Amino acid sequence: MEDKYKFAGIAIIVLCCFPLVCIKFLGMRYVFGVLIPYTALSIFLLGFISKVIGWSMSAVPFRIPTTCGQQESLPWIKANKIDCPFTKKGVVIRMLLEIFAFRSLFRNTKFSMDKNGPKMTFSWELWLWVFALAFHYSFLTVIIRHMRFFTDPIPLCITIVEKLDGILQIGLPGIFISGFVLLGAICFLFLRRIMIPQVRYISLAADYFPLLLIIAIVLSGMYMRYISKVDVVGIKSFTMGLVMFKPVIPDTISVMFYIHLFLVCTLLVYFPFSKLMHMGGIFLSPTRNLTCDTRQKRHINPWNYPVKVHTYEEYEDDFREKMIEAGLPVEKES
């Protein structure tokens, strides 16, 4: 129970060593450079699509008004138009806030016993929300920045993101803010699971694994950029070969790059079958994307079939004589 993070940690170490051994000793550059990335991307795309299609098939028979605000009812009761939307517009605003600002996490509370006496208190716990935002947005920035390796000529918007990210101009190659924010935020998310006893108790290996995997990806990437230095032009000719379906494998690429690439492939393969699918799932969360108009409209279960009912009158017709015989009161005498 206690050391689930160790399983995840060992898994990550094995995943790092795997390409190291295979490339150093067996020279499997083509497998790790070409076959695995294409397979991983295909699994990611097909897995993602099949998951979402599966979800789209599931029944949504009724609205779930588990809301965080007053539902629209009588005119003199003030309704909360965003937290309990009864119009489509309200739902759109609620979804946008959820997707771009993680509004549900913003309401995260912490439960504790009051210092002054045996009283339970719920306090507002903001850090998870702050670091979750930092993590997701810096990860997005890192991904956008990486598009410089996959496009030629490079679109202006990617260059602009890169310029803004490197605005501090510290060191050469200059540091990118997003990489450090990403590392800090993900370390917080990992330590949070380890340090808070309640969170640690409910955490599974599947919770630690993606965190550690992303930490390993970030560290291997930063190691290449800031410490070991790699042949960037060689790597770009390799990545461009991949996206143009004319794979080339330059000899100048270091093993660390293959480790980085293999970990990213692992993340892609792992993605559709794990909790990471909240990326698609957030759009389909029924408590967020349905209008709370249960008081305005009657929602009838679409697959309701006519139920055969046996009324009391019919029951009495069936057993009237026996009931009278037993002295039970009947509504209709014979």
Add this chain to the structure above:
Amino acid sequence: MNEKILIYGGLFVFCAVVTFPFWYNLGNASVAPEILLSAAAKEAQTCVADKSYMKNQHMQILNIWREDVVRQGTRSFQGMNGKMYTMSLSSGKDSCMGCHTNRSQFCDRCHTYASVNPYCWDCHITPKEIN
């Protein structure tokens, strides 16, 4: 039914975004840049360090040089071949650009290809521009 259209539309947009590098580069002929060495560089034959080291680490050398020149006032650097060089990007015959005279054919080719925008030339000007 309405929801399904939204879901599948969203899924389509997602796939389009994920496969962006594949369709964006359709029809583009991306070729890794070739560096053109100037006559002076060909004549000198060796740089301050060997080729692969310079290819990966030149920015770090320049960063250290800048520090040494601006903060410490040291101006000479012993190359890996034992020769002494002036620590300078653009002034003098044995500075970087004394040998690599053509910025657009030497520096910019790779920088543009890999979308690297060094701010060297915010302060320095390439020697040719003086004439």
